[in-house]
Amino acid sequence: MTRIIEGAVIGAVIPLALIKGFPYYGCVNITLSLDDNLVKEVRKIAVERDTTLTGLVRAYLQEVAAEHAKSGRKRRELEALRRSFETLSVNIGKRTWKREDLYERR
Numbered sequence: 001m002t003r004i005i006e007g008a009v010i011g012a013v014i015p016l017a018l019i020k021g022f023p024y025y026g027c028v029n030i031t032l033s034l035d036d037n038l039v040k041e042v043r044k045i046a047v048e049r050d051t052t053l054t055g056l057v058r059a060y061l062q063e064v065a066a067e068h069a070k071s072g073r074k075r076r077e078l079e080a081l082r083r084s085f086e087t088l089s090v091n092i093g094k095r096t097w098k099r100e101d102l103y104e105r106r
Helices: 037-046 053-088
Strands: none
Touching: 037 053
16 A cells, blocks of 8 residues: 655655554555445446456545645645745836837937
């Protein structure tokens, strides 16, 4: 079993046992309450895709976690960019020229 870690190299997968402080070292079983008809339909889809219901759920949850990590990273990067603009802003004073003066032919 693996876990996606924010800030990790894309494509890098770190085993749960190597994540300090993470209390699980294998698969975690969960119980879901789903409609019987939904389960039957999804099992058919799983067979068509040569996987299992568990495999489909696992793949979907991994996609959700990866998307969440990506959006968090984007948010942090945008915030850092905003802070850098605030920190590095320079007041150049009052403008004493006109745009036309810059393009005046001599």
